[in-house]
Amino acid sequence: MAYRRIKEQAYKWIFTILAFSSLFFLVGIVIVLFKEGTPIFQKIGFLKFIFGRKWYPTYNPPDFGILPLILGSLWVTVGASLVCIPLGVGSALYLNEIAGFKQRQFLKPVIELLASIPSVVYGFFGLVVVTPFLQRLFNLPTGMTALNASLILGLMATPTVCSIAEDALSYVPHSFREASFAVGADRWQTLTRVVIPAAGSGISTGIILGMSRAIGETMTVLMVAGGAAVIPGTFLEPVRPMTAAIAAEMGEAPMGGSHYHALFAIALILFLITFVFNIIAEIVSRRFRIKLGLNG
Amino acid sequence: MKKDVVQKLGFSLIFLCILTTVFFLGTIIYFIFVKGAPIISWDFLTKVPRNAMTEGGVAPIIAGTFYLTLGAMIFSVPLGLACAIYICEYSPKSFIVNIIRISINNLAGVPSVVFGLFGLAVFVNFLGFGVSILSGSLTLGILALPLIISASQEALVAVPHSIREASLSLGASKWETIKRIVLPAALPGILTGVILSVGRVAGETAPILFTAAAFYKRGYPKNIFNEAMALPYHIYALMTEGAHPDKQKAVAYGCSLVLLLLVLFISGFAIILRQRQRSSYAQ
Numbered sequence: 287m288a289y290r291r292i293k294e295q296a297y298k299w300i301f302t303i304l305a306f307s308s309l310f311f312l313v314g315i316v317i318v319l320f321k322e323g324t325p326i327f328q329k330i331g332f333l334k335f336i337f338g339r340k341w342y343p344t345y346n347p348p349d350f351g352i353l354p355l356i357l358g359s360l361w362v363t364v365g366a367s368l369v370c371i372p373l374g375v376g377s378a379l380y381l382n383e384i385a386g387f388k389q390r391q392f393l394k395p396v397i398e399l400l401a402s403i404p405s406v407v408y409g410f411f412g413l414v415v416v417t418p419f420l421q422r423l424f425n426l427p428t429g430m431t432a433l434n435a436s437l438i439l440g441l442m443a444t445p446t447v448c449s450i451a452e453d454a455l456s457y458v459p460h461s462f463r464e465a466s467f468a469v470g471a472d473r474w475q476t477l478t479r480v481v482i483p484a485a486g487s488g489i490s491t492g493i494i495l496g497m498s499r500a501i502g503e504t505m506t507v508l509m510v511a512g513g514a515a516v517i518p519g520t521f522l523e524p525v526r527p528m529t530a531a532i533a534a535e536m537g538e539a540p541m542g543g544s545h546y547h548a549l550f551a552i553a554l555i556l557f558l559i560t561f562v563f564n565i566i567a568e569i570v571s572r573r574f575r576i577k578l579g580l581n582g
Numbered sequence: 583m584k585k586d587v588v589q590k591l592g593f594s595l596i597f598l599c600i601l602t603t604v605f606f607l608g609t610i611i612y613f614i615f616v617k618g619a620p621i622i623s624w625d626f627l628t629k630v631p632r633n634a635m636t637e638g639g640v641a642p643i644i645a646g647t648f649y650l651t652l653g654a655m656i657f658s659v660p661l662g663l664a665c666a667i668y669i670c671e672y673s674p675k676s677f678i679v680n681i682i683r684i685s686i687n688n689l690a691g692v693p694s695v696v697f698g699l700f701g702l703a704v705f706v707n708f709l710g711f712g713v714s715i716l717s718g719s720l721t722l723g724i725l726a727l728p729l730i731i732s733a734s735q736e737a738l739v740a741v742p743h744s745i746r747e748a749s750l751s752l753g754a755s756k757w758e759t760i761k762r763i764v765l766p767a768a769l770p771g772i773l774t775g776v777i778l779s780v781g782r783v784a785g786e787t788a789p790i791l792f793t794a795a796a797f798y799k800r801g802y803p804k805n806i807f808n809e810a811m812a813l814p815y816h817i818y819a820l821m822t823e824g825a826h827p828d829k830q831k832a833v834a835y836g837c838s839l840v841l842l843l844l845v846l847f848i849s850g851f852a853i854i855l856r857q858r859q860r861s862s863y864a865q
Contacts, residue, residue, distance in 0.1 A: 290755060297757040298672055304661055305668035305682060308731065311724050312685040315692065318703045376599020384593060393600075395853045400607045402778075402849035403842065404785025406814040410838050411610045413821055414831065441610075444603050474589035495691070502693025504788040505818060529695050529788075536699070536792050541707065553699045557692060564691040568684070 315557070323551035326350060326544060335551065341515040341526075343535065343545045350548045352555075354517045358525035359501055359556075361518050362435040362511060366500040369440020371493055374447025378489070381448070382455040383477055394452065401445035409509035412438040417510060424522055430512035433521040438510055439500045447496035454488020455481065457578055487574035491567045498563035502556065504529040528552050611842065618839025626836055630801060636829035640837055642802045646715075646810035647841075649803060650794060651784045653719025654726050659776055661723075662730030669731075670738040671760055690728035694788040697725045701793040716806040718794020725789055726779040733775020737768040770859050777852035785845045787814040797823055813841045 327335060330350055338351015377397065381390055412434055421429030458481050466476040482489070512524020513534065526534075532549050539545040629639030665682075673679045701721030711717040741764050749759040787795075795815035803810040820834040821827075 294755050294757055301664050301668040301672050304664035305673070308661060308665045308689075308727055309682050309685050311727065312689045314704065315689075315696065315700045318700050319696070322699075322703055373599050373603045376596050377603045379596045380600040384596060393604075395850075395857065397603075398853055399846060399850055402781050402785075402845055403607075403610070404787070404814055404845055406785065406787045406817050407614065407838050407842055408610070410817050410821065410834060411613060415613060441603075441606055445607075448603070472585055472589050474592045475585075478592070498691055502691075502695070504693065504695040505814075509818065509821065529693060532695050532699065533788060533791055536702070550699060550703070553696045557696050560691050560693055561688060564688050568687060 319550055319554040319557055322547060323554040324547075326547040326551045329544060329547075335548070336555075339517060341531070343539070343548060348544065350544065352528070352531075352548075352552055354515045355526055355528045355531050355552065356555075357517055358432070358511065358515075359527040359529070361432045361521070361525055362439055362507060362527055363497055363501045365432060365436025365521060366439035366443055367493070367497055369437060370443040370447050370496050370500070373440070374444045374492065374496060375451050375489060377444070377448040378451035378455055378492075379477065379482075381452050383473070383481070394449075397445045397448050401449065403442075405442065405503055405505040406509075408438050408442050409506040412506060412510035426522055428512055428524060430510050430524055431522050432511065432518055432525045435507045435511035435525070435527070436521065438506050439503055442503065442506065443496040443500045446499055447492045450492030450495060451485075451489045454485040454492065454574065457488065457574075458484045459578070484578065485574075487570045487577065491571040491574065494563055494567040494570065498560050498567070501563070502529060502560050504533050508533045528556050532556075614835070614838050614842050618835040618842075621832055621836030622839060627840070631833075636826050636833065640813075640816070640833070640840070642799070643811040643813055643816045643837070644840065645802055646812040647784055647814070647844075649715050649806075649810060650718050650722060650790065650812055651780055653715060653806070654722035654783050655776065655780060657720055657723035658726040658730050658779075662727050663734050663772065665727075665731045666734030666738055667760060670735055671756070671764065686728045686731050689724075690732070694725060694786055695791075697721055698789040698791050698793060700724070701789060706793055712807065713792070713794060713796070713809050714807045715794055715803055715810050718790045718810070718812075719806075721789045721793045722783045722786060725786065726783050729779040729782065730775055733778065734768070734772045737771025737775065738764065740771060741767045770855070774852050774856045774859065777848060777855070781845045781848035781852065784848065785814055785841060787818055790815055795819075813837055813844075817841065 330338075335350055335352060336356070337353050338349065339353050340349035340351045341354050342349040381393055381397075385393060413430075416434050416437060417429035419429065420426065420431065420434055462480050462484055463476055466480045471479070507527045508530040511527055511530055513526045513530060514524040515526040515531065516523075518525045532552055535545065536549055539549055626639045627644070628641050630642055631640060632638035665686075669679060669682060673682075698721060701717055701724075705711045705717035705720050706713055711720075745763055745767065746759055749763045750756075754762070790812055794810055795812050796809035797811070797816070797819040799809055799811050817834050817837045820830040820837065824830050
């Protein structure tokens with residue numbers, strides 16, 4: 287009997303330790319980013335790093351200003367949202383409101399399947415198809431531009447936005463719709479004035495997570511954004527988002543040097559941005575669940 | 583009458599949205615199939631590359647992706663499953679569980695390139711594994727961890743409480759109940775989650791950029807401390823490195839199709855499996 291009790295305790299402890307070790311990884315990531323990233327802040331100053339307008343890490347003396355990279359990320363993320371919000375939310379509305387049962391049974395898994403296409407395949411498509419197309423269309427020196435990256439990232443994020451928005455719409459109770467029909471509203475009025483407001487915060491969660499995916503996406507922007515670390519003037523110019531700078535330069539940055547630390551500092555800032563996005567998504571989605579009386 | 587017009591317009595707009603989405607995503611897949619299909623042959627899948635990556639096959643590259651994915655799963659499945667069991671079965675519902683849950687959610691949202699840097703700093707440099715299959719697998723494993731945990735959690739929660747209580751009332755201990763009753767019932771759901779994360783991990787590039795991947799390596803990797811070529815990284819490298827861009831592009835089409843088929847097949851399998859399970863729960 288004693289043996290059995292000891293065994294039970296042992297299993298409990300094993301699972302506790304293993305569970306906490308995964309917590310340890312998140313903490314580990316934060317520690318590593320701070321440890322390897324902060325030296326650059328001490329060296330050139332935090333504000334100078336964030337708002338510096340020149341990114342010439344390999345010059346002598348080097349310039350470590352990441353404003354062009356931050357703006358690059360911002361541009362492609364905003365551009366991507368312009369693509370993925372209408373397409374993703376629109377598709378979700380179609381699936382939930384218009385599609386018949388059979389159509390939905392087919393389209394929902396297909397959209398989920400599309401979300402699993404690796405980013406490098408999107409990047410490859412952008413490089414071999416969209417790049418020459420944009421170059422000819424706008425008569426540009428290069429087709430690898432912020433516009434290209436925005437289009438591809440937007441398409442990539444669309445299935446994510448669509449899946450989450452569709453889930454949110456399906457949680458809206460049928461009684462809401464029936465009440466609206468009962469007072470004489472048609473399907474469109476019910477959709478825009480009852481269903482969408484009721485599912486609003488759930489849809490927002492999808493949008494936030496889609497944008498978070500776009501801002502952290504690496505391979506596509508590395509391949510199609512063009513890579514010029516200058517402050518972008520229009521969507522038809524090449525940009526170098528933060529993720530692309532890390533991926534492109536880490537291979538050449540000597541370990542422990544300023545450039546190495548600067549790239550970790552960019553990763554730290556990127557981590558903090560996505561962290562904030564995720565926390566907002568969490569708060570919004572919890573509010574949504576409480577509002578519709580789902581389990582908190 | 584105006585009401586009808588607005589409704590028609592609105593619904594057409596929505597229809598246009600899904601049409602555009604399906605059209606463009608369909609175009610991408612169609613394009614890769616059409617351009618990649620002529621490249622793929624039995625030799626392409628089973629031979630080693632020749633002439634600076636421009637001829638021969640990509641077998642060692644497929645093998646590299648297989649090893650990296652397998653390594654990631656060996657690391658993340660036991661750990662993730664244990665974490666889910668702790669959260670669902672052992673933990674007191676408390677503050678700490680909330681912290682673990684929020685951490686896992688956030689871990690899932692961390693950009694993949696950040697995992698790559700973590701792997702570089704910890705596995706490659708600090709622990710001294712070097713650029714190797716081991717470092718790459720561990721990095722990919724951490725990336726897969728939150729996916730496995732949340733899928734397992736979902737599967738464990740779906741097991742009805744009454745079954746657990748029945749087992750406990752027959753005198754089984756907590757661990758015996760978990761091992762003999764809960765885990766077998768949750769197994770299909772857990773497996774689906776694992777398969778889905780295999781699809782995700784196999785296609786990831788950014789985490790292995792600095793931890794495992796090499797563009798050119800002679801032959802197959804020999805042990806876990808070797809660098810490896812991997813399909814996703816290979817596509818990127820073929821398009822950005824090397825001396826024969828045109829010939830390399832053809833190989834890149836082939837690699838893209840292989841990767842696409844692999845991932846779509848794995849994920850599609852998991853999605854179908856899950857739909858089967860859901861409908862069986864409903865009965």
